[in-house]
Amino acid sequence: MVTLARDSRGALLAGAHTGPLRVAPVDGLALEERAARLMARSVKRESKQAGLLLAVACTDLTTLEGADTPGRVRAMCARALRPDPEDPGVPPVAAVCVYPERVADARAALGDAPVHVASVAGGFPAGLTPLPDRLDEIRRAVAAGADEIDIVLNRAALLAGRLDVVADEVAAAKEAAGHAHLKTILETGELGSYETVRLAATVAMAAGSDVIKTSTGKLPLSATGPVALCMAEAIRDHAQQTGRPVGLKLAGGIRTAKQALGFLALVGETLGVEWLHPDRLRFGASSLLDDLVLQLRFRRTGRYARPGDLPVH
Amino acid sequence: MTTTPSRPDAAAGLARAFAEYAPSPEGRDIVAIRPRYGLVIDGRERPAREGRTFPTLEPATGDVLAEVAEAGPADVDDAVRAARRAWEERWRDLGGRTRAKLLFRLARLLQDRAREFAVLETIDGGKPIRESRDVDVPLAAAHLFHHAGWADKLEYAMPGMRARPLGVVAQVIPWNFPLLMAAWKIAPALACGNTVVLKPAETTPLTALLLAELVDEAGVPPGVVNILTGAGDTGAALVAHPGIDKVAFTGSTEVGRAIRRAVAGRGVRLTLELGGKGAHLVFEDAALDQAVEGVVEGIFFNQGHVCCAGSRLLVQESVADEMLRRLRRRVDALRVGDPLDKNTDVGAINSAAQLATIRAYVDEAVAAGCEVHQPARPLPERGWFHAPTIVSGLGGSERIARKEVFGPVLAVQTFRTEQEAVAKANATAYGLSAGVWTDKGARILWVARRLRAGVVWANTFNKFDPASPFGGLRESGVGREGGRQGLAEYLDLAPVGG
Numbered sequence: 001m002v003t004l005a006r007d008s009r010g011a012l013l014a015g016a017h018t019g020p021l022r023v024a025p026v027d028g029l030a031l032e033e034r035a036a037r038l039m040a041r042s043v044k045r046e047s048k049q050a051g052l053l054l055a056v057a058c059t060d061l062t063t064l065e066g067a068d069t070p071g072r073v074r075a076m077c078a079r080a081l082r083p084d085p086e087d088p089g090v091p092p093v094a095a096v097c098v099y100p101e102r103v104a105d106a107r108a109a110l111g112d113a114p115v116h117v118a119s120v121a122g123g124f125p126a127g128l129t130p131l132p133d134r135l136d137e138i139r140r141a142v143a144a145g146a147d148e149i150d151i152v153l154n155r156a157a158l159l160a161g162r163l164d165v166v167a168d169e170v171a172a173a174k175e176a177a178g179h180a181h182l183k184t185i186l187e188t189g190e191l192g193s194y195e196t197v198r199l200a201a202t203v204a205m206a207a208g209s210d211v212i213k214t215s216t217g218k219l220p221l222s223a224t225g226p227v228a229l230c231m232a233e234a235i236r237d238h239a240q241q242t243g244r245p246v247g248l249k250l251a252g253g254i255r256t257a258k259q260a261l262g263f264l265a266l267v268g269e270t271l272g273v274e275w276l277h278p279d280r281l282r283f284g285a286s287s288l289l290d291d292l293v294l295q296l297r298f299r300r301t302g303r304y305a306r307p308g309d310l311p312v313h
Numbered sequence: 314m315t316t317t318p319s320r321p322d323a324a325a326g327l328a329r330a331f332a333e334y335a336p337s338p339e340g341r342d343i344v345a346i347r348p349r350y351g352l353v354i355d356g357r358e359r360p361a362r363e364g365r366t367f368p369t370l371e372p373a374t375g376d377v378l379a380e381v382a383e384a385g386p387a388d389v390d391d392a393v394r395a396a397r398r399a400w401e402e403r404w405r406d407l408g409g410r411t412r413a414k415l416l417f418r419l420a421r422l423l424q425d426r427a428r429e430f431a432v433l434e435t436i437d438g439g440k441p442i443r444e445s446r447d448v449d450v451p452l453a454a455a456h457l458f459h460h461a462g463w464a465d466k467l468e469y470a471m472p473g474m475r476a477r478p479l480g481v482v483a484q485v486i487p488w489n490f491p492l493l494m495a496a497w498k499i500a501p502a503l504a505c506g507n508t509v510v511l512k513p514a515e516t517t518p519l520t521a522l523l524l525a526e527l528v529d530e531a532g533v534p535p536g537v538v539n540i541l542t543g544a545g546d547t548g549a550a551l552v553a554h555p556g557i558d559k560v561a562f563t564g565s566t567e568v569g570r571a572i573r574r575a576v577a578g579r580g581v582r583l584t585l586e587l588g589g590k591g592a593h594l595v596f597e598d599a600a601l602d603q604a605v606e607g608v609v610e611g612i613f614f615n616q617g618h619v620c621c622a623g624s625r626l627l628v629q630e631s632v633a634d635e636m637l638r639r640l641r642r643r644v645d646a647l648r649v650g651d652p653l654d655k656n657t658d659v660g661a662i663n664s665a666a667q668l669a670t671i672r673a674y675v676d677e678a679v680a681a682g683c684e685v686h687q688p689a690r691p692l693p694e695r696g697w698f699h700a701p702t703i704v705s706g707l708g709g710s711e712r713i714a715r716k717e718v719f720g721p722v723l724a725v726q727t728f729r730t731e732q733e734a735v736a737k738a739n740a741t742a743y744g745l746s747a748g749v750w751t752d753k754g755a756r757i758l759w760v761a762r763r764l765r766a767g768v769v770w771a772n773t774f775n776k777f778d779p780a781s782p783f784g785g786l787r788e789s790g791v792g793r794e795g796g797r798q799g800l801a802e803y804l805d806l807a808p809v810g811g
Contacts, residue, residue: 025752027772030603042337042655050330057324091323233602268332269646276328 023202024237026194026230035225038269039262048261052296054276055260056083056090059292060118060249060284062097063313064217070105073098075313077109084293085311087300093289094278095148099124100141107145118148118183122173125187125216127152131169138176149173150183150249150284152216153200155190163203170207183211183249183282186231189221194230201234211247217284222252228263232270248275251284257295260288338653339442344433350381350518352388352542353525355395356535362387367544369518372439372661373652373696381518384541386550389510392539393556396481396508399536404508405478407534409465416461416503419531423454423496426527430520434492435652437519439661439697440615442653445492452777453496456795459779460500463800467505470797477805478506479582480558485548485572486521487564488514488663489618489719495521497794498561499528499538500779505803507559508537512551514564515544516664549575557581559803563620566717566743566788584792584802586784588717589745592625592738593774594728594760597632599750603772605639608723611748611774613647613659613701617721618667620789621746623774624718626725627737633727637705640723644701645688659721662697671699671720678704678713715741731756735763744786748774767793 043051061080063072077096084090095116096106106117119141123129138149151173157165174182184204188197201212212231215222228250235246248271250263260283268276275281290310297305349366351358360366365383370376384392404412423430430453431445440449467476482502486494491513502509513521521540528538541547545568552560552575559582562572566587576583593611595604611623628636652660662668679685687700705725707714714724728734738747747766749757761769767785770776777783782796792802 024602025598025600027600027603030600030606030773034603034606041334043331043334044337045335047331047333047335050327054324054327054331057327264331265334268328273328273332274325276331277324279324 023195023199026198028194028226031194031229032226035229035266038229038266039225041262041265043261043265049296049299051261051264052257052292052299053091054264055257055283056093056289056292056296058278058281058283059093059289060095060097060251060282061093061289062217062251062284062286064097064099064120064124068099068102070102072313073102073105074109075311077106077115079289079311079313080115081110081113083289084296087296090293090296094282097150097284100137100144100146103141103144103146116148117146118150119144119146120150121146122149122151124150124152125218127154128156131172135172135176138173142176142178142180146180148181148183149177150185150213152185152187153204155187158191158196158200158203163199166200167203167207170204170209174208181210182208183213183247184209185213185216185251187216187219188214188227189219194226197227197230198234201231202238205234205238205246209246211249211282213249213251213282213284215252217252219252223250223254223263225262225266228266229270232267236271245275245280247280247282249282249284254283254285255287255291257288257291260292334648334656336651337655338651339432339435339446339655341432341436341653343429344436346378346433346436346519348379350379350522350542352382352384352392353522353538353540354388354392355399355539356529361385362391367515369437369516370664371436371696372663373436373693375665375696378437379519381542384512384543384547384550388541389547389550389554392510392541393481393483393551393554395536396510396539397556399534400478400480400508403534404537405506407506409467409506412503412506413461413464415531415533416457416464416500419527419533420454420457420461422527422531423450423457423524427451427454430492430523432653433523434520435660438488438491438517439652439663441657441660442655443657444615444660449490449493452779453493456493456496456500456779460504460800464504467800467804470800471804471806473809474806475809476505477807479803479805480507481556482507482509482559482561482803483551483554483557484509484511485551485560485562485564486511486513488517489615489620491517492520492524494563495524498563499524501794501799501803502561503533503537505800507803510539510541510551510557512541512543512548515542518542552576555579559583561794561802562586569790582802584784584794585790586620586792586794587745587788587790588719589620589622589743589785589789590625590715590717590741591621591623591743591746591748591766592627592741593623593748593750594734594738595626595628595632595636596731596734596751596753596756597629598752599632600752600772601632601636601639604750605636605643607748607750607772607774608640609643609647612723613644613721614775616659616662616699618663618719619775621768621775623746623748624723625714625738626723627728627734628725629734630727630729637703637725640703641686644686644703647688647701649688649690649698649700650693659701662699662720665697667719668697668699671718671722674713674716674718674720675702675704675722678711681711683707683711683713709737709740717743731760735760739763739765742788745789746770
């Protein structure tokens with residue numbers, strides 16, 4: 001049982017969870033067993049078709065490299081709007097996700113299209129630059145046109161037991177983000193146990209995050225079935241306690257349509273069908289879209305396209 | 314989350330179409346069910362001497378699958394004599410290494426044809442294909458492999474003892490795990506150098522008969538494994554036969570009592586694996602989401618047709634409401650339907666008779682004013698199905714809280730302290746299984762020591778391993794199956810030099 005100390009800055013948590021923060025124990029073996037079962041659902045025919053289209057609609061098409069140029073981001077935005085140039089039935093993705101410096105380029109390329117611009121901000125990926133710098137970066141990304149901000153949780157503070165610091169920083173980021181939605185990356189690969197994942201998720205939600213996200217994508221261990229299940233259960237409990245639905249973003253290591261369909265089954269059966277929506281579920285990925293489009297083309301034409309048949313961004 | 318949701322209706326429609334899970338049935342074509350099946354005696358299949366047959370039905374539809382020979386007393390006599398001859402002339406002195414080789418071969422043949430066995434088991438018995446594919450068939454193979462390994466090492470399994478086979482073993486098995494129980498019975502018997510007359514349950518004879526084909530294909534000599542299909546009379550004739558040396562029975566406590574009377578005073582060895590009313594003990598510090606999963610798995614696995622099912626939930630009062638809320642939500646998500654569909658969680662009830670029994674228990678609980686929760690989803694119109702059911706508001710004296718329902722029905726009670734939890738868990742005539750759910754290691758040990766049950770699982774349930782002895786106390790049976798203890802039940806042991 002953890003109680004968040006609230007000082008005068010408690011006002012930042014208005015509307016969020018304010019009671020004592022209880023974090024339920026998690027049994028790792030059983031969690032992994034359940035996640036494996038859910039990810040192995042047999043999704044066929046019209047359900048598979050719907051799942052593939054839904055996965056496209058829930059994708060945050062991402063590029064987070066030092067070599068991201070305006071041209072590369074423009075090409076990615078074109079892809080985001082029309083994932084399969086040959087098939088207008090494939091919907092646009094939910095958002096593009098870039099570094100703050102590329103937000104203006106993405107915003108310009110997308111125009112008024114219904115695709116969001118998400119920016120990582122706040123000292124991505126370590127989150128250990130000074131807090132004022134992190135908040136400033138968030139404000140500048142929003143000013144440049146980002147309507148979603150992906151920050152990283154302060155794992156150093158979390159693992160040192162300073163939940164108050166973790167919560168206050170998330171709350172400050174939420175305030176800095178203003179109208180933009182706040183997606184908080186837990187970086188679960190660094191947290192060491194499912195219980196810590198659940199704790200981090202609970203604190204991040206209590207402090208006002210609109211979405212909790214698994215990973216930066218910069219670690220070899222990213223979004224796994226058990227981690228997704230652990231976070232989904234935390235979201236379910238938070239919604240039950242506060243009435244506020246928080247979104248889930250699964251990022252890193254999701255490359256195949258089969259993985260995405262497995263995650264859809266896991267989220268749908270844990271949180272309910274209303275969570276299978278771009279407003280509440282995202283896949284953060286760069287190469288997943290290619291496989292989704294290839295699978296959709298196969299279903300349309302009866303043959304597999306070669307990877308070279310798809311546009312490169 | 315987003316400020317301007319894009320195509321909300323389109324996404325919601327896709328979500329519903331996805332979450333419905335279009336039918337994904339495993340193909341039936343891999344199995345060829347014959348219109349008629351005979352008895353397997355001395356390596357040959359033949360009709361019953363009196364020519365009687367009975368139908369075996371498909372629980373998911375109620376349709377007849379095949380007509381199966383019903384063994385009478387003369388057939389029983391033939392089978393026991395064949396087993397005796399095979400033991401004396403071909404099997405007893407064959408040597409452990411050869412028996413091991415044959416059992417290993419049988420295990421591999423079963424693995425080779427795993428899908429066929431899984432589909433046949435699901436068609437004949439009604440259990441979900443996911444379970445027959447992932448649990449029944451692999452575990453059956455595991456039992457054969459495990460005991461194959463012991464066949465030439467019996468002196469090491471029983472240090473200081475001279476281990477000799479018993480002779481002819483009569484084995485009567487139930488309908489809830491037809492193939493697994495056959496393997497579970499045949500493997501140790503053969504590994505220890507005995508021959509077998511096996512009677513499968515009358516509602517589920519097909520996989521045991523298919524296994525008999527593999528036994529022959531593996532090169533096991535004729536007469537070592539004989540299969541007598543039939544109902545209660547066939548089983549009664551078998552255990553009453555003077556030519557047997559041991560009875561191994563898995564089934565109801567009522568029949569177990571009759572068998573015990575039938576073999577009393579005859580010098581016939583006996584193991585009984587009978588009913589149960591296993592309890593989950595969920596403490597307030599448990600990982601509740603995983604406890605919910607374990608309780609669901611513990612009672613709804615195989616439609617609750619499991620002797621060691623966790624059919625009682627004892628939950629600490631401080632978390633009882635929370636636990637029940639989560640449990641109901643989880644049960645509402647269970648998919649009941651076509652057992653061959655790969656996404657089915659709960660399949661068909663094995664027989665019309667069993668369905669009537671389960672309904673009678675639930676009706677009685679409703680009449681007594683208990684709170685009964687069932688998912689709203691409709692059940693299939695054909696076949697024998699029963700919704701997963703949670704009965705709460707129980708005092709503990711109701712029949713549904715004390716008797717083995719053998720169906721997808723969970724009876725919920727609460728407790729306040731560890732002492733009370735143990736007392737309530739032990740307040741049953743049975744003593745087969747229990748599950749302890751807590752985050753505290755010390756509590757697991759304290760509670761487990763005081764539970765009167767043959768197997769106690771901690772933070773998990775229904776985990777089976779051929780190396781682990783399984784069996785019950787009190788009205789749940791005598792003797793153990795699996796592990797070295799299970800081997801000893803099939804051996805005549807005497808101290809070396811004694």
